[in-house]
Amino acid sequence: MQLAGKRVLLIIGGGIAAYKCLDLIRRLRERGAAVRCIMTSAAQAFITPLAVGALTAEHVFTDLFDRQDEQDVGHIRLAREADLVVVAPATADLMAKAAQGLAGDLASAVLLATDRPVLMAPAMNPRMWAHPATRRNRETLAGDGVRFVGPNSGEMAETGEAGEGRMAEPLEIVAAVEEALAAPAGPLAGRRIVVTSGPTHEAIDPVRYIANRSSGRQGHAIAAALARLGADVHLVSGPVAISDPPGVTTLHVESARQMHAAVEALLPADAGVFVAAVADWRPQAERAEKIKKQKDKAAPTLALTENPDILAAVGHHEKRPRLVVGFAAETADVVEHARAKLARKGADIIVANDVSHDSGVGPSGVMGGARNRVHLVSADGVEAWPEMSKEEVAARLAALIARRLA
Ligand SMILES: Cc1cc2nc3c(=O)[nH]c(=O)nc-3n(C[C@H](O)[C@H](O)[C@H](O)COP(=O)(O)O)c2cc1C
Numbered sequence: 231m232q233l234a235g236k237r238v239l240l241i242i243g244g245g246i247a248a249y250k251c252l253d254l255i256r257r258l259r260e261r262g263a264a265v266r267c268i269m270t271s272a273a274q275a276f277i278t279p280l281a282v283g284a285l286t287a288e289h290v291f292t293d294l295f296d297r298q299d300e301q302d303v304g305h306i307r308l309a310r311e312a313d314l315v316v317v318a319p320a321t322a323d324l325m326a327k328a329a330q331g332l333a334g335d336l337a338s339a340v341l342l343a344t345d346r347p348v349l350m351a352p353a354m355n356p357r358m359w360a361h362p363a364t365r366r367n368r369e370t371l372a373g374d375g376v377r378f379v380g381p382n383s384g385e386m387a388e389t390g391e392a393g394e395g396r397m398a399e400p401l402e403i404v405a406a407v408e409e410a411l412a413a414p415a416g417p418l419a420g421r422r423i424v425v426t427s428g429p430t431h432e433a434i435d436p437v438r439y440i441a442n443r444s445s446g447r448q449g450h451a452i453a454a455a456l457a458r459l460g461a462d463v464h465l466v467s468g469p470v471a472i473s474d475p476p477g478v479t480t481l482h483v484e485s486a487r488q489m490h491a492a493v494e495a496l497l498p499a500d501a502g503v504f505v506a507a508v509a510d511w512r513p514q515a516e517r518a519e520k521i522k523k524q525k526d527k528a529a530p531t532l533a534l535t536e537n538p539d540i541l542a543a544v545g546h547h548e549k550r551p552r553l554v555v556g557f558a559a560e561t562a563d564v565v566e567h568a569r570a571k572l573a574r575k576g577a578d579i580i581v582a583n584d585v586s587h588d589s590g591v592g593p594s595g596v597m598g599g600a601r602n603r604v605h606l607v608s609a610d611g612v613e614a615w616p617e618m619s620k621e622e623v624a625a626r627l628a629a630l631i632a633r634r635l636a
Contacts, residue, residue, distance in 0.1 A: 231262030244272020356393025375476025416460025449505030545576025
C-alpha cells in the first residue's frame with residue numbers, strides 16, 4: 231500500500247467541494263494512510279463532523295478553544311503529529327489567512343504552527359481564484375514552500391459558472407499526496423550542494439560595518455530551487471532581511487571570514503554555488519571601542535585589508551566540488567571580467583550580472599531588486615539569458631546544475 235504508515239492531517243475548508251473530501255478520506259485510507267481531520271466552522275455547513283468521523287474512525291477537531299481537545303492533543307501536537315498537512319478544499323479565506331499568518335481559528339492556527347509539508351487543493355469561484363489578492367496569496371504560500379494541486383477548469387457547482395477554480399479530483403489529490411510523501415526524489419536527490427547568499431558585514435568597530443546592497447534574493451531562490459529538485463542544500467547566508475528558504479539547511483554568518491570557515495566546514499560537496507556578494511576588503515583592525523568624533527581632528531582613515539576569496543579557495547581546494555559555480559557582479563565589461571574570473575577562480579561556470587543602476591533591469595537594478603539578467607560564461611562559451619525574475623533564473627540554473635551533475 232502506497233501510503234502505509236503515513237499520517238495525513240486533512241483540513242477541510244468551507245466550500246461546496248467539501249463533499250469530495252469524504253471520497254478523498256476513503257481513498258487515502260484505502261492506501262493505508264491514517265487520516266485525522268480538522269473542519270472549519272464553514273465546512274460544517276456543507277458536510278457533518280459525524281460523516282467525517284465515521285470515515286476517518288478518528289475524533290474530528292473543530293474548535294481551537296475546546297478544553298477537552300486541547301488537553302488531549304492540543305493544536306500544536308495536532309500540527310506536528312502528521313507527515314503531511316492537506317487543505318482541501320483550500321478556500322480563498324483559508325489561503326488568505328495562511329498567507330498572512332493569522333491564527334484565529336483551529337485550522338489557521340495549525341497551519342501556522344506546523345513544521346510539516348503542506349499541500350493545498352484550492353477550490354473557489356473562478357473570479358475569486360483570478361482575483362489579484364488570491365494570486366498574491368498563492369504566490370506567498372508557494373514561496374513559503376506550500377505545494378498546490380489544482381484547481382482545475384470546468385463547470386462549477388453553482389449553475390452557470392465555469393472556469394478555473396474547481397477542486398482537483400480526489401484521485402488527483404491522492405497522487406499529489408503520494409508525491410509529497412515520497413522519499414526525496416528529483417534529479418538532484420542524494421546530491422549535497424553548498425550555496426552562499428547575501429552580503430557580508432565587515433566590522434569597523436562594535437557598531438559600524440562595511441556592507442553592500444545584496445539582498446540575498448537570488449542566492450536564496452537558487453538554494454530553494456535546488457532543494458525542490460531533491461538536493462541536500464546547505465545555505466550559508468550573510469545578514470539578510472528575507473526568511474530562510476524552505477527545505478534548506480541555513481547557516482547564518484556575518485563576515486567574509488565566517489562565511490569562508492562555514493563553507494570549508496561543509497565540504498566535501500557535489501556542487502558549490504557562490505552567489506554571496508562577499509566584501510573584497512575588511513578594515514585592517516576591528517576597533518574594540520566605538521570610534522569617537524574628536525574636536526578639530528580629521529576624520530579617521532580606514533585601512534583595509536583583503537578578505538579571503540571564497541570562490542577561488544573552493545575552486546582550487548583539495549576537496550573541490552565536482553561543479554563550482556560563481557557569481558560575478560560587475561558594473562562594466564561584464565562578460566570580459568567573467569571570462570577572466572573563470573580560470574583565475576577555478577570555476578566551471580561564472581554567472582555574470584550587470585549590477586549598475588542603469589543596467590535597465592527592473593526599476594532599481596539587480597542588487598536588491600526582484601529581476602536579473604545574466605550571462606553564463608563557461609568553457610563552452612557565453613550564454614545570454616533574457617531578463618527574468620530571480621526565481622526563474624534560479625529554476626533554470628538549478629536545472630542546468632542537475633544536467634551537469636547527471
Ligand atoms: C454555498 C456556498 C459555497 C461556497 N463555496 C466556496 C468555495 O468553493 N470556495 C471558497 O473559497 N469559498 C466558498 N464559500 C465562502 C466560504 O464558505 C467563506 O468564505 C467562509 O468564511 C470560509 O471559511 P473557512 O475558510 O474557515 O472554511 C462558499 C459559501 C457558500 C455560502
